Amino acid sequence: MVSIKIKIQDLKKEFGGQWVTDSLSLDIESSKMTVVLGKSGEGKSVLLKQIIGLIKPTSGAIFIDGIDSTKATQQELDEIFKQFGYVFQSAALLDSLNVFENIGITLLEKGKSVQAVLPIVKEALELVHLEEETLYKYPSQLSGGMKKRVGLARTLVTKPNIILYDEPTTGLDPITARVIHELMHSMQKTFNLTSVVISHDLDILNFADTVALLHDGKIRYNGPAKTAWDSDNPYINQFLRGSSVGPIQTDTTDKHR
Ligand SMILES: Nc1ncnc2c1ncn2[C@@H]1O[C@H](COP(=O)(O)OP(=O)(O)OP(=O)(O)O)[C@@H](O)[C@H]1O
Numbered sequence: 547m548v549s550i551k552i553k554i555q556d557l558k559k560e561f562g563g564q565w566v567t568d569s570l571s572l573d574i575e576s577s578k579m580t581v582v583l584g585k586s587g588e589g590k591s592v593l594l595k596q597i598i599g600l601i602k603p604t605s606g607a608i609f610i611d612g613i614d615s616t617k618a619t620q621q622e623l624d625e626i627f628k629q630f631g632y633v634f635q636s637a638a639l640l641d642s643l644n645v646f647e648n649i650g651i652t653l654l655e656k657g658k659s660v661q662a663v664l665p666i667v668k669e670a671l672e673l674v675h676l677e678e679e680t681l682y683k684y685p686s687q688l689s690g691g692m693k694k695r696v697g698l699a700r701t702l703v704t705k706p707n708i709i710l711y712d713e714p715t716t717g718l719d720p721i722t723a724r725v726i727h728e729l730m731h732s733m734q735k736t737f738n739l740t741s742v743v744i745s746h747d748l749d750i751l752n753f754a755d756t757v758a759l760l761h762d763g764k765i766r767y768n769g770p771a772k773t774a775w776d777s778d779n780p781y782i783n784q785f786l787r788g789s790s791v792g793p794i795q796t797d798t799t800d801k802h803r
């Protein structure tokens with residue numbers, strides 16, 4: 547049976563007369579990886595921020611485990627968002643803190659001792675395949691790929707059920723991007739996570755279960771990632787084949803059969 551973790555219903559968000567999210571509906575399945583594709587500026591980050599409560603929708607509903615987060619009390623929200631992890635578009639590490647402190651920050655801030663946090667951080671570091679000697683380096687001493695891994699490790703120590711990734715491979719070379727995708731996939735399987743990935747890196751389709759395409763504020767395609775390349779939906783077809791110049795073709799003549 548399909549179990550829905552996040553149900554987005556008729557979501558609208560306006561910024562200065564522009565409907566960045568425009569009657570958007572999307573079901574996100576439990577324990578699966580859903581990727582939301584879309585060109586730059588289509589509103590992917592705005593969608594993610596509405597899911598996590600950083601941006602308040604103009605109207606519509608976002609049910610998380612059946613509770614509408616747009617109408618929930620602060621107490622309910624605290625409970626809901628406890629299970630979320632968010633991996634930012636930039637790794638968003640704190641430059642003045644070393645890797646150990648960056649990964650352990652949420653636990654250290656809760657008053658846990660360094661001795662208590664160290665094994666947890668080491669375990670997370672191992673999960674993202676970073677050497678222990680990385681612990682005492684500073685962000686300026688790390689490559690882009692290493693920073694993304696540290697960002698992922700920082701999220702993992704909070705033991706989330708749901709991880710939202712905003713452009714986890716932007717700025718990385720294709721080989722490092724593949725390694726990050728493999729890591730995200732293995733995290734999802736190991737911890738039975740619900741993952742939502744915002745991306746325009748098509749390599750993610752090799753790892754995702756479902757793909758949704760965002761265009762003009764709406765989901766224009768929603769289907770299995772494996773068959774996305776074979777779809778005759780004009781929006782996904784055009785996005786995947788890179789012919790992003792000019793308006794979306796709505797001619798649905800099937801050229802693939
Ligand atoms: N806080 C804000 N106030 C006003 N407009 C905003 C705000 N945040 C985003 N926007 C606008 O919403 C639109 C979508 O932005 P968003 O950051 O979601 O795009 P994106 O799809 O994530 O792009 P990228 O792939 O470049 O990250 C843009 O036109 C942006 O200017």
Ligand SMILES: [Mg+2]
Pocket residue numbers: 590591592635712713
């Ligand atoms: Mg973005």
